Amino acid sequence: MCAHIVRMAEYNEWMNARLYEAAATLPEDEILADKGAFFGSLYGTLNHILLGDVIWLKRFATMADYPALDPVRAMPQPAGFDQRSGSFSELRALRASLDGIIRAWAGEIDEAELPRMLEHKSVAGLPFAREFGGSLMHFFNHQTHHRGQATTLLSQAGIDMGPTDLVMLVPNVAQA
Template identity: 55%
Template sequence: MSRASHICLMATYNEWMNAKIYAAARGLSDEELSADRKAFFGSILGTLNHLVIGDRVWLKRFANHPTNHSALEPIRHLPTPESLSQLLFSNIQELSAHREWLDQIIVEWSRSMTESDLDHTLNYTSMKGIPADRSFYGLVMHFFNHQTHHRGQVTTLLSQAGVDVGDTDLVALVPW
C-alpha cells in the first residue's frame, strides 16, 4: 500500500470511528457528557472538543502546504483555537455537525494527496509560538495518530458510562 493510499485509509477510518463515537455519545445526557471523568480534557465533551481543536490546528497548518490543496480551503478561514482545551461547542449536536463537516473535508483532502505531496517539509509555528520544520508525511501520520489516541480515551470514558462503542480496530477497514 502506498503512503497516499494509507492516508486515504486513515481518513476513512477516522470518519468511521467518529461516526460510531458520536452516535454512542448522543445516547448520553448533557450532564453525563460534561461530567468531569478525570481524563486529560476532563469530560467526554471536553475530549471530543480537543479532537476538533487538534484537527483544526493541524488542518490549518496543512493548508499552507506548497500544493495548496483546495479541499482545505474552508479550513483556512476558521479562527485558530486559543488553547488545546478550549470548549468550542458546548453541546453534542453542534459538535457532531462540525465533526461530520471536518471529516468530509479530511476524506476529500486525503483523496487529493499524491506521493510527491508527502515528500515536502512543512514549515509551521507551534501553539507555543515556536517555529518548526517537519516531514509533511510524518505530520500527517501524527495527525491521524493523535485522533486515534484521544478516541481511545473517549471509548474508555464511554465504557465507564455504560456505553459500548463496538469494534474499533482499523483492521476492519484494511483491504484484503
C-alpha cells in the first residue's frame, strides 16, 4: 500500500505540473473567468484543490511526526474550500511547493499507521473519526476528481491535455 501511496503522490505532482503548464497558456482573465463550473472558473477549481490539500495535510500532520509536513503545519488554516490563494502565478508556485511536500511525505508514511483513526473536525466544525488509510485515499481521489473538472475547462478553451491516466506512470514492461 505504501508503494501505491508514493505512486499517487508522483501522479499528483505530474498531473498538476501538466495542468498548470496548460493553464498558463491562457490569458489570466480567461483563467479567472466564470465558466459556470462548480467552482466557477479554472482558477476557482485549481484553488479548491489546493485548499483541500492544505486542509487534509494539516489533519494528517496530527497522525505522526512527519518532518515533510512541517511547512504545512506552519501554514495558516484555510477558512474554507473556496478562499482565494492569490494570483494564478502565486497559486502555481504554491501548488508546486505543496506537491514536493506531498511527494516527500508519501515516502514517510508507515503501513502500520494506515488502519489508525484520524480524528478531525470538518471545516464546519463537526467531529469525525475516520481510518487514516481511507482518508488518504480520499485525499488523492479528491485531487483527481477536481482535476477532471479542470481538464474539462481547458478542453472547452481548446487545450488538449493529452493522456491523464494514472497508468501512464505504471511501468510498461512488455517486450516490443
